[in-house]
Amino acid sequence: MSHDNELDKKTIKAAEQALDIKINFIVSDDTKLKALLAAKNPPDLVRGQGGLETPYLAARDLMTDLDPYFAKSKVLTSSDLDPANDVWRFDGTKQGSGPRYGMCKDYAQDQMLWYRTDLFDAAKVDHLSETEPTSYDELLDVGKRLVKRRLGKVKVYGLSAAEMGNFVQLAGMTASAGGSLFAEDLASVDFSSPEALKALNWMIDYTKADIGPNIVNPNPDGYDWPTYQANRMAIARNGYWFGGQFAAEPKLAAVSRFVPAPQFGGKRVSPCFSGTGYWIPKNAKNKDTAWKFFEWYFAGSVAQERATTGYGIPALKSLREKMPQKTAPQKQAFKVQQQEFPYYATIPFTPYVQVTSLEAVINQTLPGLIKSGATPGKVADKLNSLMNEQISKGKRVVG
Structure with missing residues (x-):
C-alpha cells in the first residue's frame, strides 16, 4: 500500500523482475488500511510517516519488529542507517529507541x-x-x-x-x-x-x-x-x-x-517530522518477501538513483555522496545540509492518539481564540484541556 507517485509502475515492474515476485498495488487509504488491519489481513508493506505514526501503531502491536531482519541483512546494516531512521523506533515508552519498525526511504530536516x-x-x-x-x-x-x-x-x-x-x-x-x-x-x-x-x-x-x-x-x-x-x-x-x-x-x-x-x-x-518510508504489519502473510523488497528498495539501484535527485536525504549514510552536487545551487544546498546534520533531533510523539487528531484540535480552536483576542495563556489552557482529554481516552484504549 503506497502512493502511486512514489511507487510507480516502472519501479514495481523493476522490483518484480529483480526479486521474481508479483506485487499487488493498493493506493494509500487510511480507512481501508484500518479495516484490513482490524480483519488481520493487511498489506505486506505499508507506506507511512515514521516520525508521526510509529508510536501510535507500535503501541497497538500492529507493526513487525524488524530488528531480526536488520541483524541478518548484509545490505541494510545498523551502522549504515542514518540517525533519522530512529523515528521508526519505539521502546514502549519513548520514540527514538527500542526496536526498529520501519525505515525511511529518504528524509529531510523539516524546519530548515x-x-x-x-x-x-x-x-x-x-x-x-x-x-x-x-x-x-x-x-x-x-x-x-x-x-x-x-x-x-x-x-x-x-x-x-x-x-x-x-x-x-x-x-x-x-x-x-x-x-x-x-x-x-x-x-x-x-x-x-x-x-x-x-x-x-x-x-x-x-x-x-x-x-x-x-x-x-x-x-x-x-x-x-x-x-x-x-x-x-x-x-x-x-x-x-x-x-x-x-x-x-x-x-x-x-x-x-x-x-x-x-x-x-x-x-x-x-x-525530521515525517521520515516517510515503509513498515511491515505484524499480521502480514509474506514478511520475508516484504523484507526482500525492503533490501532492494532501500539499498539497491533504485535507492542509489533516488539519492541523486535531491528529493530527500538518503536513508543510508553510504549514499550521501550521491546527493546532487553538479550545479552551484546544488553545491550550496549540500554544504548547508552537511553543516545541519549534527543538530538532527528526534521529537517524540505520543502513542495514545494520532497527531492528526491533535492538529484537528488546533484547527478547530485556534482561529476563534485568535480572533477573540484571547491571551496566549488562555489559548494554552484551552489546548491543554482538549488535547489531554483525547490523549487520556487513547491511553485507556492502549492500557
Missing part, C-alpha cells in the same frame, strides 16, 4: 528554510545566514518586511511557517526553546510551560501578522511549492527535499538559497 534572493533584494532585505541559524524573532521581522499586499490582500507571502501542520511546528519550536510539548511519559501536553508558550506566542503573532499561509488564512495552493515557484513566496519552511523541484527550474534555482532551521536559542535542534 529556502528563500528567494531576488525577492529579498527587491525589498532591500539582507540575505539570511548560511552558517548561523536565524532567530525566530528576526525571522518574523524579515517576513513582515517581505510581504506584499494589494487592496488589503496578500499577493506575495513573506514567510511560510506552518507547512506540515501547526502541531509539529510548535513541537519543534518548543524543543528549540529547550522544552517539550509532551510530558516525559507522553501522556499529556503542556502548552503552558515557558518554552511552549514562547512557541505558541510566536505562532499567534505570525498568524495575526498574516504574512504567510496560516490557520486563519490558508494557502489556496495547498502547499508551498506552487506559490514559491510562482514568485509569490519569499521564504518557505521546508527541508532538503524541496530542492529536488529545482531540477526543472534552473532560473529559480539560481536565486534560491537553503539555510539552517531557525532557533529560539534554548537548544539548537533541527528535527
Whole structure:
C-alpha cells in the first residue's frame, strides 16, 4: 500500500523482475488500511510517516519488529542507517529507541528554510545566514518586511511557517526553546510551560501578522511549492527535499538559497517530522518477501538513483555522496545540509492518539481564540484541556 507517485509502475515492474515476485498495488487509504488491519489481513508493506505514526501503531502491536531482519541483512546494516531512521523506533515508552519498525526511504530536516534572493533584494532585505541559524524573532521581522499586499490582500507571502501542520511546528519550536510539548511519559501536553508558550506566542503573532499561509488564512495552493515557484513566496519552511523541484527550474534555482532551521536559542535542534518510508504489519502473510523488497528498495539501484535527485536525504549514510552536487545551487544546498546534520533531533510523539487528531484540535480552536483576542495563556489552557482529554481516552484504549 503506497502512493502511486512514489511507487510507480516502472519501479514495481523493476522490483518484480529483480526479486521474481508479483506485487499487488493498493493506493494509500487510511480507512481501508484500518479495516484490513482490524480483519488481520493487511498489506505486506505499508507506506507511512515514521516520525508521526510509529508510536501510535507500535503501541497497538500492529507493526513487525524488524530488528531480526536488520541483524541478518548484509545490505541494510545498523551502522549504515542514518540517525533519522530512529523515528521508526519505539521502546514502549519513548520514540527514538527500542526496536526498529520501519525505515525511511529518504528524509529531510523539516524546519530548515529556502528563500528567494531576488525577492529579498527587491525589498532591500539582507540575505539570511548560511552558517548561523536565524532567530525566530528576526525571522518574523524579515517576513513582515517581505510581504506584499494589494487592496488589503496578500499577493506575495513573506514567510511560510506552518507547512506540515501547526502541531509539529510548535513541537519543534518548543524543543528549540529547550522544552517539550509532551510530558516525559507522553501522556499529556503542556502548552503552558515557558518554552511552549514562547512557541505558541510566536505562532499567534505570525498568524495575526498574516504574512504567510496560516490557520486563519490558508494557502489556496495547498502547499508551498506552487506559490514559491510562482514568485509569490519569499521564504518557505521546508527541508532538503524541496530542492529536488529545482531540477526543472534552473532560473529559480539560481536565486534560491537553503539555510539552517531557525532557533529560539534554548537548544539548537533541527528535527525530521515525517521520515516517510515503509513498515511491515505484524499480521502480514509474506514478511520475508516484504523484507526482500525492503533490501532492494532501500539499498539497491533504485535507492542509489533516488539519492541523486535531491528529493530527500538518503536513508543510508553510504549514499550521501550521491546527493546532487553538479550545479552551484546544488553545491550550496549540500554544504548547508552537511553543516545541519549534527543538530538532527528526534521529537517524540505520543502513542495514545494520532497527531492528526491533535492538529484537528488546533484547527478547530485556534482561529476563534485568535480572533477573540484571547491571551496566549488562555489559548494554552484551552489546548491543554482538549488535547489531554483525547490523549487520556487513547491511553485507556492502549492500557
